[in-house]
Amino acid sequence: MTKWAIEAHALGCRLGARPVFSQLDLAVPRGALVGVLGPNGAGKTTLLRCLLGLARRTEGRLEVLGRDPGAVRASIGYVSQGEPPEMSLHLSAVASVAAAFQGERWGFPLHRRRERNHALEALEAAEAGALAQRPLGELSGGQRQRVRIAQALVNAPQLLLLDEPLASLDQGGQQAVLRLAKRLCLDRGITVLMSAHDLNPLLEYIDLVLYMANGQGRLGSVDDVVREDVLSALYGLPMRATRVDGRIFVHPDRGFIPELTDCCPHCEGCK
Template sequence: MERESAVACHDVTLRLGDRTVLSDISLSVAEGSFVGLFGPNGAGKTTFLRALLRLVKPVSGDITLFGQPVARGNPAIGYMPQSRTPSGAMLTGRDLLASGLSGAKWGLPWVSRAGMAEIDAALEGVDAVALGRRRLGALSGGERQRLLIAQALLGSPRLLLLDEPLASLDPARMREVALLLRDVARRLGMTVICSAHDINPLIGVMDTVLCLARGRARIGPVDEIVTEPVLSELYGVPVEVCHAPSGRVLVSADGL
C-alpha cells in the first residue's frame, strides 16, 4: 500500500535575495520515511528546511505538510537548526529542554507537572535521563546532541527536521547519533529529513535520498539516487561512486 505524503512540493522556487536557490522543484516525501538530505555548500539544504517551516516563502509553487499548507509554528514539526550551541554552561539538560517547552517563550519558565512529564518522556526517548541532571558545560558534543534531539521531540512532532545534526562529531559519535535517530523515528512513527555532508553515517539508517544541486532536486531510494549516472547528471560534472566492502560509500567529483 502506498504511503501518504508527509511533504509535497509542487513547482516550488526558492530565492535568497537575488539568488535563485531551488527552481521549480516538485517532490514528495512519504510519511514514515527517513530522508537523507545532501548537496554541496550553497545548494539550498537549509533553505529547503526553512521553507518547510514557512521561514522562507516560495517565490512560486506550493508546499504542503500532511496535506495542509505550510504555516509558521506548526506543532507537527520538530526542528533542530544548524546553529545550536547551547548557551549557559551552568544550566542542566533539563533546563535546556524546559527553556524550549513553551515554544517562542524562551527563558526558564515555571514548568507544569504535565510539562515535566513531557521532558521526562523526551529524555527517556533518546536515552538521556542521566544527562538531564548534568551541567551543559560538562557534556561532550555527542551528549549535547542527544539533548538537542530530545528538545526537538517536545510536543510529539510527526515530522522531524534536522539541519546537520552530525556536524562536529567524530565518526563513532556520528554513527551513534544516526542510529539513535533511526530508533527514535521507528518507535514514534515519525518522518525525518536529516541534512548531512557525509553520506556514510546514514547508510542503513535512511531509506530515501534527497539530493539538491544547481537549483534542482532528485529524490528516491538510496540505490537509485547514489549512482554515477544520476549524480553526474544532477551535479553537471562526472561523479564517481565507490562502494567499499565495509559498506562505506565514497562520492567524488572534480569541483565539488
C-alpha cells in the same frame, strides 16, 4: 491524514535575488528517514527552513503534513546547526529542554511540574534520560546533540528536521544520533529529514536520499539517486559514484568540484 509527510511539486526558493533551488519534486512518506545531501550552498538548510515556513517558497506547490507550511509549525521539531549559547551552559539538560515546551505560548508557565515531566520524557525518548540533571557545559558534543533533539521532541512533533546533526561528532556520536533518528521513525512514526555532508554513515539507516546540487534536487532510494547518470545531470558535469566495501564515494570524473554557487546563504562569511 495524507500518506505523505512532505509533498512538493516544482518547488523553488529564492533568497533575495539568488535562486537557491528550483523544480524540486518531493514525496516523503510518513515515518521515513531521509538523508539530505549535497555540497555547501546547495540549499539544504534553505529547504529545511522552507518546510518550516521560515524561508518563503517562491514557486511551485508545497504541503507539509497535508497542510500549508507554517500552519503546522507546532507539529514540527527543528534542530538548527550550531551550539547552545555560552551563557546557558550552566543550565541542566532538563531545564533547557523544558524551556522548549510550548515555547511559543505567551505567559509564565504555571505548571512547572508538567513542563518538567514532558522534558524528562523527551530526554528519555532521545536516549538522554541519564543526562537530565547534568549541566550542558559538561556534556560531550554527541550528548549535547541528543539533548537538542530532545528539545525538538518535547512538543511531540510528527516531523523532525535536523540540520547537520552529525557535524563535528566522532563516529560513535554519529552512530548514536543515527540510531536514535531511526528509532524515532520506527517506534513513533516520526518523519525525519537529516541534512549531512557524508552519505556513508547514513547508508544503513536512511530510507530515502534527497541529493541536492546546482540548484536542483532528486529524491529516491540510494540506488536510484546515487548513480552516475543522475548525479551528472544534477551537478551538470560528469560525476562518478565509486562503491568500495559497501561505501559510496561521489566525486567528479576528473579533478575537483568547482564552486557550484557563489556563496552559501547561511555561512558566517556572507551574512
